[in-house]
Structure formats: structure tokens, C-alpha cells
Amino acid sequence: MTSSHTPSAQSPTSKKTGLARALPSGRILILFIAIVTSVIVALTPSEKREGLPFWTMRIRHYEAYEPKVAEWNARHPEKRVDMQLLHQSAFERRMLSGFLSGTPVADLLEVSSIVSPKAFLGPLDQVGFLDLTDRLHAEGVYDQFNEASFAPYTSRGRIFGLPHDVHPVLLAYRADLVEAAGIDVSQIETWDDYFRVMAPLMADHDGDGRPDRYLLEFSEIRPTEIIILMLQNGGEIFDADDRPAFANARNARLLATLITWVTGPNRRCLEVPPSSASGHRQRLDGAVIGTIAPDWMLGHWKIENPGLSGKLKVMPLPAWERGGRRVSVAQGCMMGISKTSTQIDLAWELALYLYTSAEVAEELFATNCIISPVKALWDAPFYDQPDPFFGGQKIGRLYIDYAPQIPIRTASPYTTSAEQAISTAAMALRAYADRNENYDIDALVPEAQRLLEKAQSELILFMSRNTLWEE
Missing domain, CATH: 3.40.190.10 (Periplasmic binding protein-like II)
Structure with missing residues (x-):
């Protein structure tokens, strides 16, 4: 006896594809969005950056440097500088991970004294910053700066940064x-x-x-x-x-x-x-x-x-x-050079150009009341201008008078x-x-x-x- 079999009607669920059965509808939507955005990112042309990479984490410094960097790039198109402003936490992560793993970081790094000592952990030959000690003394640069201002960037007698400031209190x-x-x-x-x-x-x-x-x-x-x-x-x-x-x-x-x-x-x-x-x-x-x-x-x-x-x-x-x-x-900031830089002389030249510039020093003082660590600039007339905000006091001169007496900061x-x-x-x-x-x-x-x-x-x-x- 042959039994007859009548197929039952398929439910809508049974018609779903294998992927649909495996993933709920919400996850399918997320997967679709991820695929689309990945394609968009892949097809979007990346910004082409040219020049010596230079990172800073201070917005006021960045603004003071902008005209000088623009002037530098106009005068030296063959030695362009690519200045970037990074948030301190992002700067710290990228710099330290780069130093530890050997992955690229900027050639020139302006970093705070809160962050910079973290790179000094371990043997001296493993510090990611270039040792500037011999260069500073050979070129007479060391004597141009307030000596105590090197302390936060000095580890075991070796100097790894050019001081940006004095920050007397x-x-x-x-x-x-x-x-x-x-x-x-x-x-x-x-x-x-x-x-x-x-x-x-x-x-x-x-x-x-x-x-x-x-x-x-x-x-x-x-x-x-x-x-x-x-x-x-x-x-x-x-x-x-x-x-x-x-x-x-x-x-x-x-x-x-x-x-x-x-x-x-x-x-x-x-x-x-x-x-x-x-x-x-x-x-x-x-x-x-x-x-x-x-x-x-x-x-x-x-x-x-x-x-x-x-x-x-x-x-x-x-x-x-x-x-x-x-x-x-x-606390203050320093300018350091990555030890892996292929343009060390250019990075050094730019660091001196920015940190010994009278124009940059005047801008930083006018906008932030920051005095320069470069002793030759301490006689600049803008430090002797009476400031109405402070009752006509010559604020710059007052801070400079006490700059040589600051205590030593730790590194x-x-x-x-x-x-x-x-x-x-x-x-x-x-x-x-x-x-x-x-x-x-x-x-x-x-x-x-x-x-x-x-x-x-x-x-x-x-x-x-x-x-x-x-x-």
C-alpha cells in the first residue's frame, strides 16, 4: 500500500537564508553598516601630509608657532615642517607605544614634563628621545638657557630635551x-x-x-x-x-x-x-x-x-x-627629538628656530604670560611693559628676576x-x-x-x- 504525502506549506521563517537564520535582524543591520562604512573609508582618499612631523600638545604653543612655521615653510620649501596638535592623552599613548615598539612617531615632539619622564624608564640606551647632551654643550646652546630649566628633562646626567619655559611660581x-x-x-x-x-x-x-x-x-x-x-x-x-x-x-x-x-x-x-x-x-x-x-x-x-x-x-x-x-x-614642556628620526639635524634646527625666536617668545608672553628660558631674551623690552591687568606692574620683569632662583624639578x-x-x-x-x-x-x-x-x-x-x- 502506497501512502500519499502532501508537503505542508512553508512558513515565512523557513524561507530565511542561512545567514538570516544565524544572525538576528539587528545584527544584520550592524553588519551591513560596518561593511558600508568600511567601503567608504577605504575609498576616501587619505590626507597627504608632507614635511618633518612635529607634534605638540599645547594649543597656545601651537598658535604661537603657526606664523613661524608658515614662515619657515615659505623660506625652506625643501625642508617643510608638518606641525600637528594632539590631545595630551593621545600624544602620550602614541609616543610611548612608538618608543617601546619601534613604530614611527614624529621626528620632533613637544611634550609636557608630566609625560616626558615616563620615557626615561629603563636603560639609557633604550630611551626613545635623542640624547642632546653633547650637542647642547658643543654648540654652546646649554649656556644660553636657564640652567635649572633642564632638570626635568635630565636623567642620569644626560639631557633629552630643550626646555620650553621656566615657569617660576x-x-x-x-x-x-x-x-x-x-x-x-x-x-x-x-x-x-x-x-x-x-x-x-x-x-x-x-x-x-x-x-x-x-x-x-x-x-x-x-x-x-x-x-x-x-x-x-x-x-x-x-x-x-x-x-x-x-x-x-x-x-x-x-x-x-x-x-x-x-x-x-x-x-x-x-x-x-x-x-x-x-x-x-x-x-x-x-x-x-x-x-x-x-x-x-x-x-x-x-x-x-x-x-x-x-x-x-x-x-x-x-x-x-x-x-x-x-x-x-x-611643570613645563620640552622639545625632544625621536632617536629613530632620519632628519635629526633638521629637527634640531627647527627646535632652536622656535625656542630661541624673539617673536615666539613675545607671542607666548603676550597671550600666556610665559617667560622664555633663553637668557638673552630676558632683556627684551616687551617684558618691561606695565600690565594694566595687574595694576600696572611689570609682570614679565618680576618673574624673570626670580627665574634663576627656581628649585630643581625631578625627572x-x-x-x-x-x-x-x-x-x-x-x-x-x-x-x-x-x-x-x-x-x-x-x-x-x-x-x-x-x-x-x-x-x-x-x-x-x-x-x-x-x-x-x-x-
């Missing part, structure tokens, strides 16, 4: 409020003098139980200012062999002193966001009198907070002791880690002071020393895990 203050109160800043030599002379400005005139103003913009949560003050005080961060050395008695006493500035019954400082709209509003309202100010910060205020014009002046940093240093130093690959460790110790010390209601400097010193030793031990342990550290 002085003290900016609300001169309108200070002078209206009849306060004479010439009486100020030390930090103790500063807080004593400025104390009348902390009066509570509105009766809310809080000072109307604080005397200094400072907080233990901001490592940059802690390090600036530590360096001013002669505090050591790393020793000559690049080993952490910040757990010392001098730094412990400074840390204990700073904690009495930010908490307790004699609190004098206020944390103000450095670049936010709210921070600029607080400065404009006079919430703080003084600010620890590198030269570049003055230019930043001119752009970001023009309402401060005519209200500010600058004075030397108060010293930690009578006869002590009245200036400190902030350790672990500088940022050390700064964070010190700030963490400062935060723990504040918590200790508040918990025990102990705001006496002498009584806080032992705990400050303990916390610094703990932070230093942890950093050394962290560093020891990197096999290149001992090289």
Missing part, C-alpha cells in the same frame, strides 16, 4: 582688597608674616560665623600646590639615583604646617576649583586673597576671567624662613605617582588632625612622618614590580 593677590584695607605687603617676608599681616581680611562682617574671605587658595587634595611649596622649602622628592626620598623630617614638618592652614580653629585657606566657572566666580568675588601662581596662570586668567583686570598684583612667594627662597617652580618616571602619594598622606593627616582635634604643628609632625614613610614604602614596592626600574 610667585603669589598673585587681590591688591584692590588688600590696599583698601591699608595693608602693606612690603612687611611680608615669610608665610607667618603673610598670614599675620593679611589676617584683618578674614573678619566676619556679615555675621554668618564664617570669615568673609580666606587668605590663600590651597587644599591638601591638590598635589600640585603641595609639591610647589615642598620644592620651595628645599624638600627632596627623589634622590640623585631617582629613588623616592620624600619621607624626611623637612617634608613632614611642612606637611604638618599645611594641615593647620586648611583645618582647625586657625584655618586660613579655601579650596577653589582651578579652572571651572565656579572657581573663577569665587576669585572674582574675593573669596580668596592669594593664589600660588606660575607665570602661565596669569595668562590663563586674562583669557578665562577678564573681570579680574585691575584687581590683582603679584609679589614673591613668602619664604618658609627669613632669608629663604621667595620663588618655586611648576623621575614616577614623579606623578610620588605627588599623588604625598597628597594621599596629606589627606590622611588632615583626617587624623580632625579626628583627634589636634591642630598643633609639633604634635602633628610624628604622624606626618609616619604617613610619608608609609606612602614612600608603598611607592618603592610599586616601583620594584617594574623590572626596568633597577636598570
Whole structure:
């Protein structure tokens, strides 16, 4: 008996292709978009870049260099320069990965002192930057620059970068409020003098139980200012062999002193966001009198907070002791050459062209208040122009006068880690002071020393895990 079989009608699902059965509709759409965009990218002609690759990570520097690079390219069409602006994080990743893997990077690199020491880890012959030491001395270039400005770019006695700046740190203050109160800043030599002379400005005139103003913009949560003050005080961060050395008695006493500035019954400082709209509003309202100010910060205020014009002046940093240093130093930038460059002489020529140019120096000072590290330029008349933003002071001359006295900055690959460790110790010390209601400097010193030793031990342990550290 033959049985009959009638095929059942196929459902819509059974008609799907193998790919459709394998992938949901959403994934098919994503795959389609990926294919189309890949084709578009493949067919789009890539931008053809010509000339010596030159990377920078600072927009203000880029803008100052533009006319000089254009002039260079017009005069030397056979030696063109291709300048590119990169975000700092992208710059750091591309530069360090290129150095480690041997893949191409720019021939000329302008890099911040936050990033550049990371390339110094390991044996000297493995550093990705060209060693400029012998060239600097043979051509007499070393003597043309402020000597201390080479320090952040020097590792084990070898120099890997040409300094872009000096970045002396002085003290900016609300001169309108200070002078209206009849306060004479010439009486100020030390930090103790500063807080004593400025104390009348902390009066509570509105009766809310809080000072109307604080005397200094400072907080233990901001490592940059802690390090600036530590360096001013002669505090050591790393020793000559690049080993952490910040757990010392001098730094412990400074840390204990700073904690009495930010908490307790004699609190004098206020944390103000450095670049936010709210921070600029607080400065404009006079919430703080003084600010620890590198030269570049003055230019930043001119752009970001023009309402401060005519209200500010600058004075030397108060010293930690009578006869002590009245200036400190902030992070900066260098120009380095990739060791794998095939155009080293051209890169060197361009670096000198930009960094010793009076026109570039004048532009950077006019727009950013940055003074050049080239000593021959310090007599330039534009540094002696009275600045109405700062009450007619000759700001350039004031910063230049203190430039030769800046302390030495560290060039350790672990500088940022050390700064964070010190700030963490400062935060723990504040918590200790508040918990025990102990705001006496002498009584806080032992705990400050303990916390610094703990932070230093942890950093050394962290560093020891990197096999290149001992090289």
C-alpha cells in the first residue's frame, strides 16, 4: 500500500537564508553598516601630509608657532615642517607605544614634563628621545638657557630635551582688597608674616560665623600646590639615583604646617576649583586673597576671567624662613627629538628656530604670560611693559628676576605617582588632625612622618614590580 504525502506549506521563517537564520535582524543591520562604512573609508582618499612631523600638545604653543612655521615653510620649501596638535592623552599613548615598539612617531615632539619622564624608564640606551647632551654643550646652546630649566628633562646626567619655559611660581593677590584695607605687603617676608599681616581680611562682617574671605587658595587634595611649596622649602622628592626620598623630617614638618592652614580653629585657606566657572566666580568675588601662581596662570586668567583686570598684583612667594627662597617652580614642556628620526639635524634646527625666536617668545608672553628660558631674551623690552591687568606692574620683569632662583624639578618616571602619594598622606593627616582635634604643628609632625614613610614604602614596592626600574 502506497501512502500519499502532501508537503505542508512553508512558513515565512523557513524561507530565511542561512545567514538570516544565524544572525538576528539587528545584527544584520550592524553588519551591513560596518561593511558600508568600511567601503567608504577605504575609498576616501587619505590626507597627504608632507614635511618633518612635529607634534605638540599645547594649543597656545601651537598658535604661537603657526606664523613661524608658515614662515619657515615659505623660506625652506625643501625642508617643510608638518606641525600637528594632539590631545595630551593621545600624544602620550602614541609616543610611548612608538618608543617601546619601534613604530614611527614624529621626528620632533613637544611634550609636557608630566609625560616626558615616563620615557626615561629603563636603560639609557633604550630611551626613545635623542640624547642632546653633547650637542647642547658643543654648540654652546646649554649656556644660553636657564640652567635649572633642564632638570626635568635630565636623567642620569644626560639631557633629552630643550626646555620650553621656566615657569617660576610667585603669589598673585587681590591688591584692590588688600590696599583698601591699608595693608602693606612690603612687611611680608615669610608665610607667618603673610598670614599675620593679611589676617584683618578674614573678619566676619556679615555675621554668618564664617570669615568673609580666606587668605590663600590651597587644599591638601591638590598635589600640585603641595609639591610647589615642598620644592620651595628645599624638600627632596627623589634622590640623585631617582629613588623616592620624600619621607624626611623637612617634608613632614611642612606637611604638618599645611594641615593647620586648611583645618582647625586657625584655618586660613579655601579650596577653589582651578579652572571651572565656579572657581573663577569665587576669585572674582574675593573669596580668596592669594593664589600660588606660575607665570602661565596669569595668562590663563586674562583669557578665562577678564573681570579680574585691575584687581590683582603679584609679589614673591613668602619664604618658609627669613632669608629663604621667595620663588618655586611648576611643570613645563620640552622639545625632544625621536632617536629613530632620519632628519635629526633638521629637527634640531627647527627646535632652536622656535625656542630661541624673539617673536615666539613675545607671542607666548603676550597671550600666556610665559617667560622664555633663553637668557638673552630676558632683556627684551616687551617684558618691561606695565600690565594694566595687574595694576600696572611689570609682570614679565618680576618673574624673570626670580627665574634663576627656581628649585630643581625631578625627572623621575614616577614623579606623578610620588605627588599623588604625598597628597594621599596629606589627606590622611588632615583626617587624623580632625579626628583627634589636634591642630598643633609639633604634635602633628610624628604622624606626618609616619604617613610619608608609609606612602614612600608603598611607592618603592610599586616601583620594584617594574623590572626596568633597577636598570
